[in-house]
Amino acid sequence: MYVAVKGGEKAIENAHKLMGEERRGDPSVPELGVDQILQQMRLAVDRVMCEGALYDPPLAALAIKQAAGDLVEAIFLLRAYRTTLPRLYASRPVDTTTMHVRRRVSATFKDIPGGQLLGPTFDYTHRLLDFSLAAESQSSIAVATESEPEGPMSRVMDLLGDEGLIEIPTPNDQQHVSDITHDPISFPVKRDARLQSLARGDEGFLLALGYSSQRGFGNNHPFAGEIRMGEVAVSIVPDELGFEVEIGDITVSECEMVTSFKGNKEELPRFTSGYGLSFGYNERKVMAMSIVDRSLQARELGEDVSAPCQDEEFVLYHSDNVEAQGFVQHLKLPHYVDFQADLVMLRSMREEIMKQDTHREKSGEEVA
């Protein structure tokens, strides 16, 4: 018998129980600990923190466990938790030149002050499955020895900026900074709100958009000026103290793309740039983000807005995967009232047309 799509509380409860069982898998296999996810699936944790827009590694790891490894679901869990948290302070701007750098690469210069530092990366691994990892435990892991650089490390962009080859925005503490979580986005969007949107935007979506611009849909010739990853200090200025206090270190990835130059006879030519920043180690994300950030500057730079990646309304309204996954998946909720409305009309339209056809056939016979 056909069962109407109605479900009581019992059905919902059972669904939750079944999902719990699915998540746990075979009970004879030891349960995955949150600390194991935190330690051994760090890149997943970083992505969830970045798109979940909350720097809290243990909670991100918990979300991954609860979501059974579905990262978009984990991002949603973290975002829903984030929204309940009180906003105590806005931090001081983070200074990435003071970063404790663990990785730093520039594709624009052979050598740079402070040097290149490969750090942990998949870049030059041969993608061969390592069957030794399938073994239950590994006795020892060779510890990499790489001398870590000391002291502040200037950005490649600043070096270009000193020469006037690229425009470096001047810091302005007086200017109001938008907050996309407190004010809904409206168009045209300023760059601060745009970067905030991109920072929590879906990695896959930004990757595809960045890629599309490389293939010619809004081309802007990107060069990876600098990519760096490491720890930076976060500071706040408590009202009652009036001076800066460090509250902790966070891991961030940063990417600055040097892109096609502009200028003419009147204006000295200079490069343009795109920026990407994320919580944790998310290199692919920040590279894609910096390309898209540059593409979205088309309006301000007086370029034609013709490709999807240059269209801020298209990009920013569709980059949030918490919004996108919800609206796509809501189609599985019942829609039978609206469907019925279409059904009633379609049937009556067909009836009308068929009636006309029979009428026409009849009158046709009479003429013959």
Place this chain on the structure above:
Amino acid sequence: MTYQEDLMPGKSDATDNDAGYNYGYLNEQTKRMIRRAILKAVAIPGYQVPFAGREMPMPYGWGTGGIQLSACLLGPNDVFKVIDQGADDTTNAVSIRKFFARVTGVETTEKTGEATVIQTRHRIPEAPLQEDQIMVYQVPIPEPLRWVEPRESETRKMHALEEYGVMHVQLYEDIARHGRIATNFMYPVKVDGRYIMCPSPIPKFDNPKLDMSPALHLFGAGREKRIYAVPPYTDVKSLDFEDHPFQVESWDACCGLCGARDSYLDEVILNDEGERMFVCSDTDYCSSRRAQGNFGPMAGREDVAELMGESPQTA
């Protein structure tokens, strides 16, 4: 401090899962922000007020706009009803009702007449609404001009300049192509002679219920971050032409369970032979009619007992 305690500071008492959440889930600052948006919406009938919609613990598309409105409206003396497709027992309606029972402790009901706040998806109850009632609609796409113009920057201008000709062109194209207006739900209305408004995806059957309604109607679009309203006793006119007046759908059949001919009917396919029946989409309306002794032609059949709400839900 163990790792687990570190994760959940101050929540060692496992039985009290909600201790960290405010009454109505949202914090008071957020509620104030949303209430301001509601006031503005009531002051400018049909105008879409942008608000800083929050992520809710349900996905976008599951009614987060309506849920945020309800979270700001419900108080200890309210009686709350939730329907989805007109029914109190559809999965998502059950889930939302349970959520508010949990985060506010509000009294819930299935009776339209008893409720002070009714959150709905896709329907307006059949029973006439009263002055002290608030309808809360879950809205997916608040912009009635969206299918004519995908850009928000453009549609806001069109509303500001009352540039609505294009809507009538769209309806005219329907007539040219199909001989009639072929929009059956989300049928655009003009509110108080000014703003064109999307009544959410209710069937056009429900549009007339908005006109001069004694209740307050609030519309919340969570993902699109818009709130709009139809205040009590406001003129709400469905767009049409003199020679193609607005019409609502009708059925040849009556409700198989309660025999109603004046309610919106859902079609239910009963078996693989394609046998069908029509039932009221408004479950409260249907069961009230049956309680008053009205029965439809299928009411006695055993295979529809579940639709009558007579067997435990196991679906």
